Amino acid sequence: MKKLLLTLLIILNLTSLLASESKICQRCHPLIYKEYYNSIHRKSSLKSDKIYKALFEKEKQAANKNECKVCHSPSAKTQKATEEEPISCIYCHTITNIQEHDKQNKNVLSGKKRDFYSAEATKKEQGEVKYETTSSLFGLIKSSKNSPYHQIEYNNENYYNGNVCMGCHSHASNVHGFDVIMLDAYIDKKDKETCISCHMPKVMGSKTTLRDSKTHAYHGIAGLHNLSKDLGKYIDINVTKNIKGFTVNIVNHANHALFGQAYREGILKVKIIRDGKYIALKPYIFKRTFGRDGKRSMPFEATEVLKDRLIYAKKSIDYDVRLQKNDRLIITLGFQLISKETAKELQLDKNKELTKIKILKKESFTF
Ligand code: HEC
Ligand code: HEC
Ligand code: HEC
Numbered sequence: 001m002k003k004l005l006l007t008l009l010i011i012l013n014l015t016s017l018l019a020s021e022s023k024i025c026q027r028c029h030p031l032i033y034k035e036y037y038n039s040i041h042r043k044s045s046l047k048s049d050k051i052y053k054a055l056f057e058k059e060k061q062a063a064n065k066n067e068c069k070v071c072h073s074p075s076a077k078t079q080k081a082t083e084e085e086p087i088s089c090i091y092c093h094t095i096t097n098i099q100e101h102d103k104q105n106k107n108v109l110s111g112k113k114r115d116f117y118s119a120e121a122t123k124k125e126q127g128e129v130k131y132e133t134t135s136s137l138f139g140l141i142k143s144s145k146n147s148p149y150h151q152i153e154y155n156n157e158n159y160y161n162g163n164v165c166m167g168c169h170s171h172a173s174n175v176h177g178f179d180v181i182m183l184d185a186y187i188d189k190k191d192k193e194t195c196i197s198c199h200m201p202k203v204m205g206s207k208t209t210l211r212d213s214k215t216h217a218y219h220g221i222a223g224l225h226n227l228s229k230d231l232g233k234y235i236d237i238n239v240t241k242n243i244k245g246f247t248v249n250i251v252n253h254a255n256h257a258l259f260g261q262a263y264r265e266g267i268l269k270v271k272i273i274r275d276g277k278y279i280a281l282k283p284y285i286f287k288r289t290f291g292r293d294g295k296r297s298m299p300f301e302a303t304e305v306l307k308d309r310l311i312y313a314k315k316s317i318d319y320d321v322r323l324q325k326n327d328r329l330i331i332t333l334g335f336q337l338i339s340k341e342t343a344k345e346l347q348l349d350k351n352k353e354l355t356k357i358k359i360l361k362k363e364s365f366t367f
């Protein structure tokens with residue numbers, strides 16, 4: 001057994017020189033690797049993300065271009081790595097702490113290649129764990145604990161409260177020092193859900209092939225690129241009638257503004273079904289309009305926000321259409337990755353997938 005393990009380790013050591021870093025993880029964490037491979041964190045590079053590439057090319061200041069890579073492809077040392085793992089498994093799992101800065105935060109890495117942070121409430125007290133083998137019944141039954149390839153540190157709070165995401169996701173400024181991410185995310189100890197529980201929920205399947213576990217944290221990243229309708233459950237929609245018409249109230253349970261990414265648009269559509277006929281009301285668009293010298297501009301050249309129609313904790317939208325008895329309201333909350341207007345400006349209008357309206361949540365009410 002020991003010999004076998006030694007050979008295994010040697011093989012893994014050798015391949016680590018040849019293959020990409022994350023490929024090594026694939027051997028023992030195939031499910032997680034597969035999800036990661038389709039995730040936005042594996043596709044955040046110029047090669048894989050057309051929107052990012054278009055903006056990168058518009059960005060005129062060379063100095064600022066290098067800054068893009070700090071978040072979009074921090075672990076890519078070679079051309080191949082840029083394509084395959086711009087934000088690698090090891091990168092995320094070795095973030096020790098987040099340094100806060102005005103322009104953008106900074107990830108502080110441990111620099112260790114075989115020692116990873118993770119979260120597991122039942123093991124938090126144990127701190128750092130190493131591979132252990134035990135034998136009982138005079139060596140007839142052998143068992144092992146933890147990973148033969150790496151150590152694990154379970155006591156880094158950043159992996160429990162979601163702060164590990166905030167090195168890249170808190171804020172990013174354009175050349176004018178103006179923040180264009182502005183998710184306005186706020187981590188509070190009292191929050192029931194975190195960045196991790198909402199965007200990396202526990203899904204079926206084992207964490208590793210070496211030991212059975214029922215579930216693992218979803219590494220495909222539930223979001224808008226890999227659309228997860230489950231995200232809709234963190235947004236409540238209700239309707240109140242009033243003398244003028246009615247109000248649609250949207251309650252946001254996330255700890256950040258919805259549709260906060262500078263190029264996104266959220267869309268609320270309301271349809272009334274009355275006597276078998278459809279009445280479609282004017283859609284409401286959730287977005288921020290960026291500006292410079294009082295005129296509309298692209299976010300990367302902006303110095304101000306002209307109009308802010310995002311959803312923060314809650315938002316109410318009034319409609320001046322009187323509801324009648326037996327009216328049915330169909331309400332859909334959807335989004336576009338980029339608006340048609342932006343698509344034109346970025347010469348991405350041929351790619352219909354980017355401007356397609358996708359649905360996050362649908363509700364119906366009868367009066
Ligand atoms: C030789 C097999 C093997 C390889 C290779 C391997 N791991 Fe693991 N890993 C394990 C085992 C076994 C566990 C322990 C799981 C448990 O205790 O339930 C583990 C646990 C983990 C955990 C913590 C899981 C938890 O319980 O929260 C992380 C994070 C992790 N591995 C990351 C990686 C990364 C990143 C790589 C690639 C650089 C990698 N592993 C390569 C076998 C491996
Ligand atoms: C501080 C980290 C950081 C820096 C620096 C940064 N970004 Fe980003 N960028 C992000 C994050 C995080 C997201 C995802 C946020 C979201 O979707 O709300 C993102 C998303 C984007 C998107 C949307 C991509 C899509 O598929 O919809 C574009 C475009 C983009 N960034 C362009 C750039 C460019 C160009 C630069 C350099 C001038 C840059 N970013 C610098 C963190 C950063
Ligand atoms: C964007 C950052 C990020 C990347 C990239 C990433 N992970 Fe993770 N990973 C996390 C976080 C955060 C957790 C803790 C989730 C939790 O609460 O259990 C985690 C958990 C894990 C676990 C434990 C799973 C569980 O259910 O507890 C393993 C194993 C793991 N990661 C391996 C990998 C491997 C292998 C890769 C690359 C294929 C990878 N990770 C890429 C952030 C990341």
Ligand code: HEC
Pocket residue numbers: 040041043044045049052070071072074087092162164165166167168169195196199200221222223224225226227
């Ligand atoms: C090294 C920087 C970095 C870290 C750390 C990081 N992200 Fe990201 N994340 C990005 C970038 C860059 C993008 C946008 C990529 C693009 O669109 O090209 C992104 C995109 C996303 C998106 C948008 C997905 C979508 O479908 O629109 C979500 C959600 C997300 N990240 C969640 C997380 C969570 C949760 C964590 C912490 C466990 C995390 N990220 C850690 C850089 C990072």
Ligand code: HEC
Pocket residue numbers: 162165166169185186187193194195196198199223224231232234235253254255256257258259260261264
């Ligand atoms: C209670 C659940 C919840 C929590 C907690 C949460 N999110 Fe989200 N997140 C959502 C929902 C719902 C959306 C989809 C609507 C949207 O795009 O804003 C979303 C969207 C996103 C997006 C994509 C935005 C875009 O327009 O592309 C990013 C990036 C993101 N979240 C990052 C984070 C980070 C980082 C944290 C932790 C600070 C976090 N989220 C915490 C529910 C959550």
